[in-house]
Amino acid sequence: MAGNTGGPWGGGGNSGGNNNGNGGGNNGGGNRPDKPQIPEIEDIVKKGQEQLRVLMGGKGGGNRTNGSGNGAGGPGLSGRAIAGIAIVGVLVAWTAASFYRVDTSEQSVELLFGKYVQTGEEGLNFAPWPVVKAEIESVTRENTVDIGVGRGNRSDEGLMLTGDENIVDIDFQVVWNISDLRSYLFNLAEPQATISAVSESAMREIIARSNLAPILNRDRGAIAQELQELIQATMDSYESGVQIVRVNFDKADPPREVIDSFREVQAAEQTRDTLEKQADAYANERVAAARGTAAEVLERAEGYRAQTVNQAEGEASRFLAVYGEYVKAEEVTRKRLYLETMERVLGGVDKVILDEAAGGGQGVVPYLPLNELNKSNKGSN
C-alpha cells in the first residue's frame, strides 16, 4: 500500500519541481505516510493559493480549476503556468491516492492514523490520503504451504513417526485463503510460517496416533479431513482470520530406505495369490476329472445291468421256448436235443473210441500215453 500511495505522489512532486513537492516526494517514498505530511499539505495549499493569486493577477482571467490551461497559453508567464500545472497534478495525484477499488475477490481495511476505522465496501472507496490509509488483500487467492515436498536439505521434514514406531514419508499441501482481513492483518505476525508450523505439528500428531498400515492403505481421506479440522481449529484459536480451504494429501509412502521391502511384500502377496490360483486350477481339474470318472463308472455299471438282465431274459426266454416244445413231446425232444448237441460236439473234437469189453479186464485206459497224444495234437497244429 505504501508504494501505491507513494507512486502518484512521487510523480506529482517531480513534475511540480518546487520545494514542497520535493519534500512530499521524499515522504511519499517512505514506508508509511507519517504525521509530518499533514502540515505539508497545508503548506502546499497555502503556497498554491498564493501562486494562484499571482496568476490571476497577471492574467486577469481563468479560475481555480482551468487556470492551468489559461496559464499554459501565456508565454510570458511560463514559470507561474508550470506552478499551476504542478498544483493540478498534485490534486490529481492526491485524488488517485485517495480513491481505491475493492474487487469482489478482495477485502480492504481503512486505518485512520494507524487505527482501524472500517472495512471497505466492494467497489470504489474513498480514503483521504494520507490521513486514512487503506490496505487491500485478495481473499479468494489460494495460498499454499507444502510440507515434506522435495526432501532436499532438510531431508527429514516429511519423515514422520507413526504410533507403532514406524516411519512414514508424507507429502502434503495446505491450501488457505484469508477469511477475515482484519483478523488476518492485526492478529498474527507471520501467517505463512505459522500455518506451516501448525500443519506439520498437526500432521505429526495425527500420524503419531495411527499405525503404519492404515496410513498407507485407506485412511488418507480421513486423515486429510482430520488434519484440515485440526489446523483450522488451531488457526482459529489464534484468531488468525485464515481459512484452510483444503489439504492435498500427495504422498504417504514408506521411506525410500525401506521401500524395497514393502515392494517385496507386494510381490509376496502376488506370489501367494499365484500359488492359490494354481492350486485352485489343480483342484478344479482334478475334481472335474474325478466327476468324469465317477460318471463313467456309473454308466458302465448301468451298461452291465442292462447287459446282464437282457442276457438273462434272453437266455430265459430261449429256455422257455425250448421248454415249451419239450413239454409237448418230452421223450422225442429230449433225445433229439441230445443227439443234435452231441453231433455238433463230437463233430469238431478228436475222438478215441475204446471198446472196454473188447480190451477185457482193465482195458487200455491206464496205458494211454496222454501226454503223447497232446504232443501229437500240438504238432499237427
Add this chain to the structure above:
Amino acid sequence: MNRSAFLLPVVVVAALVVISAVFTVDERERALVLQFGEVVTVKEDPGLAFKIPLIQEVVKYDKRILALETQSLEVTPADDRRLVVDAFARWRIQDVVKFRRAVGASGIDGATSRLQRIINAEMRAVLGSVDSGTVLSADRVALMNQIRDKARIQALSLGVEIVDVRIKRADLPEQNLSATFARMRAEREREAADEIARGKEAAQRVRALADRTVVETVSIAQKEADIIRGEADANRNAIFAEAFGKDPEFFAFYRSLNAYEASLQGSNTTLVLSPDSEFFDYLKTDRLGE
C-alpha cells in the same frame, strides 16, 4: 517579500516541532513514550499520539501473535530413550511496561531467546517425567498443553502471554533412524515370508481337498456301480430261477448240453469214449434191447 522571508523560517520551525511531537500508533502496535529511558506513557490504542520533542522518545512493539521456533532439543524421557523434539510457540506481548522492563532495549529478539530458554526448560521437565511412548503417541496433546501452561506462568514475568506451545516433531535421534529402518525392513520381510507361507499352505490345503474329493467321488461312484451290478446279478438270478424253476430236471439236461457244446470246442480236446455210451447206442446194432 520582507514579510514572507520572515514568515517562512517560522513556519518551517513550527512544522518541525509539530512533526516531532506527533506520532501514530498502528493497529498492529503498542507504543511506549520514554523520557530519558523511563516509561512515562503507555499508548495502548492505535491512532495519533503526542510526545515532547527532543526529551521524549517512542518505542513501538508489535502486539500481534509472534512466532518462536525452538532449536531441536534432545530430551530424555523417563524410560531413558532419547528423543529429538522440535517445538514452536506463539506468543504476544501482554504488558508492554513489564516487557520493556524485563527485556530492556533488546526488544523482541531478547524476549525470543529468553522465551526459548523457558520453553526448553519446561519441555525437558514435562517430557522427562513421562515415558517416550507417551510422547510419541496419542497423549501428545495433553503434554503440549502442560508445557504451555507451565511456560505461560513463567512468561508472565516478561509481560508476555504464551498463546500456544506445540510439539512439531518428536522423533528418535538420527542414530536410531537406521535401526528403525532395519526393523521396518525385518518386519516387511517377515510379512513377505508369511504371505508366501500362507499361500503355500492354502495351496496345499486346496490340493489335498481336491485329492480327497477325487477319491471320494470315484469311490462313491464305484460303490453305486457295485450296487447296480449286484442288483443286475440278482435280477438275472431271479429271471433264471423263475424260468428254469419250471422243470429243474430239464433245465439240468438242457444246460448241460449247452455247456458241452461251449466247452468242448476246437481241436485241443481229445475225447476217449466208450462205445457203450448212449450216443453210440446204434453204432454196433440197429436195434436196442436185443
